[in-house]
Amino acid sequence: xxxxxxxxxxxxxxxxxxxxxxxxxxxxxxxxxxxxxxxxxxxxxxxxxxxxxxxxxxxxxxxxxxxxxxxxxxxxxxxxxxxxxxxxxxxxxxxxxxxxxxxxxxxxxxxxxxxxxxxxxxxxxxxxxxxxxxxxxxxxxxxxxxxxxxxxxxxxxxxxxxxxxxxxxxxxxxxxxxxxxxxxxxxx
Numbered sequence: 107x108x109x110x111x112x113x114x115x116x117x118x119x120x121x122x123x124x125x126x127x128x129x130x131x132x133x134x135x136x137x138x139x140x141x142x143x144x145x146x147x148x149x150x151x152x153x154x155x156x157x158x159x160x161x162x163x164x165x166x167x168x169x170x171x172x173x174x175x176x177x178x179x180x181x182x183x184x185x186x187x188x189x190x191x192x193x194x195x196x197x198x199x200x201x202x203x204x205x206x207x208x209x210x211x212x213x214x215x216x217x218x219x220x221x222x223x224x225x226x227x228x229x230x231x232x233x234x235x236x237x238x239x240x241x242x243x244x245x246x247x248x249x250x251x252x253x254x255x256x257x258x259x260x261x262x263x264x265x266x267x268x269x270x271x272x273x274x275x276x277x278x279x280x281x282x283x284x285x286x287x288x289x290x291x292x293x294x
Contacts, residue, residue, distance in 0.1 A: 125162065143180065155192075161213070175206030175225060182211050185219035185237065192225045212247070214264060221256075234262045248282065248289040261289055 109126045112118055116134040125144030130136065132150040140154045143162035153171040154160065160172070161180035168186050172178065175192040192206040207226035211217070215229045218237035229235065229245045236252030236259075245251055250260040250268060261269040263276035274282040274289070281293035 149186075167219070173206070174204075176209045176211070176223075178211045179213040179215075181214045183216040185217055185221065187220050188217045189220075189222040190225070191223070194225060215245075216266065232262065232264045232266075234266065246288055248291075264291065 110124045110128040112130045113132050115132045116130050118136045119138040121138040122136050123141045125142060125146065127144050128142055128146040130148045134148055134152045136142065136154045137156040139157040142154065142160045143164065145162055146160060146164045148166045149168040151169045152166050155172060155174040157174050158172050158176055160178045161182065163181040164178050166172065166184045170184050170188055171190065173190050173192040176190045190209060192209070193202050194207055209223060209225045209227055211229045212231040214232040217223065217235045218239065220237055221235045221239045221241065223229065223241045227241060227244050229241065230247035230249060232247060233245045233249045233251070235241060235245065235256065239252050239256040240254045241251065242255040246258070248261050249258045250262045251258050260271065261274065261282065263269055263278060263280050265276060265278045265280065267276050267278065269276055269282060274284070279294045280291060282289050283292050
């Protein structure tokens with residue numbers, strides 16, 4: 107007996123590993139070699155490409171395709187219709203034959219609805235990507251980015267709230283400090 111849920115309208119290929127408590131909803135396709143952690147939720151019309159790795163507690167909203175070459179660490183949130191690419195110069199008549207640029211979304215990061223993550227970049231821990239943004243470069247841990255192309259407009263707490271710019275503290279009680287041009291948590 108399986109200890110996860112797959113809606114009857116979804117397809118799970120052979121050779122897929124799915125963790126305990128994960129729910130895969132309507133019209134999804136999980137391709138061979140994919141690994142999905144425990145307690146994940148995949149909304150309607152989600153496609154998980156071959157050999158993709160998804161951590162525990164990940165939430166993928168409707169209409170998202172996670173292509174081969176993309177890795178989502180624990181507790182990542184992918185908003186509705188966010189987009190991942192996996193080839194920098196796609197051409198129909200020059201296929202890459204399985205050579206994909208690696209994209210890594212680090213623990214606790216949130217990707218807003220309709221954002222695009224251009225392949226070959228890392229989204230930092232607990233970073234927040236604004237809805238509709240186009241990410242064309244690496245994003246730092248705790249960075250808040252928005253726009254086309256996405257630019258850093260502030261910092262966010264692990265809990266998701268924007269940090270006060272003067273003292274880098276959050277109403278939840280966590281505090282941070284700048285080390286060079288990066289942020290690290292120092293309190294709570």
